[in-house]
Amino acid sequence: MKKRLSYKPRLKKSFFQKELNAFVSKDFSKLKKIKWRFFAKKPIFFETFFRNDVTFISKNLFDIKKGFLKGLQNNQKFLSTFACLSRKNLRQLNSKSLKKYSGFEKNNFYASLNCRLDVLLFALNFTKTIFQSKWVISKGFVFVNQRKIVSNSFVLKHGDLIELKLPRNLQERFFSIQTFNLSENCFEICYESLSCIFLNVSQNSLFNYRTFFDLDEFRHFN
Secondary structure (H helix, E strand, C coil): CCCCCCCCCCHHHHHCCCCCCHHHHHHHHHEEECEEECCCCCCCCCCCCEEECCEEECCEEECCHHHHHHHHHHHHHHHCCCCCCCHHCCCCCCCCHHHHCCHHHHHHHHHHCCCHHHHHHHHHHCCHHHHHHHHHHHCCCCEEEEECCCCCCCCCHHHHHHECCCHHHHHHHHHHCCCCCCCCEEEEECCCCCEEEEEECCCCCCCCCCCCCCCHHHHHHH
């Protein structure tokens, strides 16, 4: 007895050779199995599809594959850097930032993210990863205004004194001095005592996180 083969319809190259936007055509839903309909030749028009930077290009396939790969790589960079923050937490952080700060939505998210204690320790190069920041805080090695803090999402305020009191055997393991590309008007840092005074909130951009990622690309991908 012959095995019944399942057939999945695929777009033929003729759609793109005729420069047609098949996805917005009324006849697209009528395509079944091999019974393909022929479209009349019409001039192509540019229209966004799923992503704002992906359009239909004349005589070429639209670049949705490359656009998806770019968004996926940027999404992986962002999540690998802020691995302790889930997508749900990031969405909540974005919604709260709109109520707390005034200005552009992108800058609001930056300001809310930079005020988190675990993110700030990583940005100050006191730790090498976000996971290390989370571990150091949970173990009680971080003090804010001489008060032990064990909450990773602790929100810093203007004038707060952050101190990292690590044992000597852990300082080389956690402390990182690879880069010092920090804004001078945001911190007063003393690397000898591993302490910092948080002066104000940076709404311009993310601090130096040793990698580049586009926040707009991440938000659009999710």
